[in-house]
Amino acid sequence: MVFEWAEYGSLRELYCRFDIAWHGKVQIALDICRGLIFLHSCDILHHNIRCENIMMSTGLVPKITNFSYSRMASGPTSDLKDVTDVTHWMAPEKLRDSVRHHFPYTFKCEIFSFGMLLWELVFRKIPYEKWDVIKVKEHVLAGNREKFKWGNAPLNIQKSLTEIIESAWQGDPAIRAPLQNIFINLVQLVDEYCTPDKESAPVILPDKKLDLPDFDINEISQIIPLEEGISAHKRNEYQVAWDCFVAHADLDNAIAKYWQGYYLWEGIEVEKDREQASRLFKEAADDEIVDAQFRYALSLVNNPPVKFDREIFLKYMTKAADNNNPAAQFNLGEVYLHGKLGNKKDKEFGIKYLKLAALNNHPKAKELLEKLGIKS
Template structure:
């Protein structure tokens, strides 16, 4: 029988295709959702979204064609191509999710690999679109060279941002106490901080009360300073702020987060808590000049210094994203200014760890509505179910920039109802051009205005990413450095920031209302992978193997893991460790699959003893460590066995790594805490 032979009515055909069509349409929606919430590499995600939108349109057209008995759908090869297309979209979803988040940033240090993977997925997608006769709008086709440049730029922004953050963390390490011990030798500072925080979270270490004996504090130097904060000395030399705790339990969550953020030089340092004059207090780094709002109320801030202030705030937010934390209250009043005019993020009263239910819920108050994103306003008005995402934080940062730009509260004379109605209508604060003697000041303000508009877009997915934003301020700082002959601060109201003093300010944009977008060889259906896993659990290995092999041939990465597993253990015949390693590698790279990453690393351990070439052995060692670390630190499913292997390697200095007992013990404790028997045994043995 030919592959084109009729195998049923139009309804029969539709029944065969409906599951895979539904899966594809669901994947399209999920990819678009990932793009909406992207923290970085938004351009790269957008390129993928443009393609999957075309696929979504073709889905609707395809269903209509099935009903018209289009002969393509009777072709077995067409159906299998459609299954491969579904797997391609699954990989695109996984890929866009991975590159859109700063957590698990290591991949950006190998941006060539990220780019190559993008090229592969894009090329496969375009080929499937052609094979399936899907609609491709040639008038909107993107020039490949231009597209490649956009991807390169996006990856460079992320890599440069993380490198700058990594360099900044050096300051934190130089000031850190001895509890990090051998961690200080690790080159990759962000990786170290992320591991240290993960260790505290999983093992509950670092949640000790951090109580400071009152005898270590001097008598208050300034009492009732800024209402609930006063200054004193810690250990006779360190200037600290004592912040009153009115309800002790209310601040427990905030303090538990602050303990984990002390290494960033852009976060106000937390020392612990104590009792002063019978008052419970938190002990924090002292900010001599108060908060940023207090500073601009007393002084005009030079534009070149505003650039540096914005850069430092962004680095603080960038650090929070790498350790999966939202500030949730980004405004000038929560940015603190030290004696040298450097700034740090503070006031973590609304802080939230991503995917953690302990955070305080942000309620709609006049003091917060001024900086609140429209989608968040809708949520607290009961008009939406959207959760807090980093796009909300970027909107707040845009409002903070407006506040810094004009040195006044947004919507200063308005009540909460006026603000919410205005913002939900797509309108924003007035953006005015100031009057300045120095032409550089005019140019900087215009750049600020453009950045503000990019940050407070009504649609969350259109807001600028933090890495692109950091690059904009980096370029501004290079172009307009802080000059020695410029005063550090000006007298209050010396600058005409909005042009209103002269009476002829130019209105840059009053934001008209923005409308929100309101998207007979019978063809035997492929056995779903989950059914194959169920068959494996029942020890029906032959049937399970057919499912895994069928899905692997359709380029399903998880199915490739299972094929590798069967080949490794010989569940359906002879063992084939060489082919097993090949499948593990493909699943590890294509799906960021932690079990495959670990098993691939283990398979390389077997090769290491057979290799005789020194250079090749060194490369093998590097690859083994890399894949164990990818598995152990996998943001979606951390592999316990990989934690054990890394712990054993670092404690004993195996594979010629620099011996680092503290780092190794932390990996072992993480594994033991997750009930890894080998890690538990090794820890007992080393006691």
């Protein structure tokens, strides 16, 4: 079997011998992410993502290698003969894995490992270096991660890579950023930072050229699960809830966007911003969040920052009503029954939606149907 020659060895061998310029690191990160997306599109889980398993060919093009643990996503979880080699990059749900409580390896696990690989690439060291398996496991399962200490790194590099890495290594798999989102963020970083003037700049630099400082392990902030944020809202702990919703919305969670929009609309813990609230409602509505479909439609009415569009209003109000939102059914029934908002009267349509709302125990719908002498 013939393989392509990897001129620089593995990515770990490369960063141990040389510094890699920042524009080189972000391009390498993007290329690895692209390769991982391709594997996932083929339903393949690599199962061992780390710098040692990335070979660097001519032109510093990374190649994902070592598929000894790889499998199809639908296949049984690979039996790792020696977890010591992979623990430092392992997702917390896999660290909890046991005979009694089995957690299969998923695409979300691989995203976590990719986040650890990015940290390793950026800071040129194995995560939790020289720690034994038990210490790593205790540290990660307690919600702790490696620390960021950037030294003189460019500010846009610091901000963007911190956000990307943290989004990948969240403890709750449900809030880890999708790999496609990470890819988009890396593309944006490459476009912003890898400017034409850097094309001729060297990628490989003498060791210690970047002057990254030494540091100790420390805890970074973790995002509480979205369900806890919603529970905090119900307990009137609005600041806790708001911080949770903002953090999850930044990770592109549609439900969190709805809640962030709700807080901005009502002015809970923050100054009212109904224009921004309307935008967030629309984003969540387009991701099929039913309450957001209803709220977005309402946000188009008597909201000066937003131009009213009857067709768009009807589109989203109808979506919410057809998705069984009682308030949307009642409002749509009234619009058609009375010809509100410049809409043509359609009594049959109006009564249809009022009856649906009444079946969902909407009190105003029941009352209106009673006035009309119609049984609900």
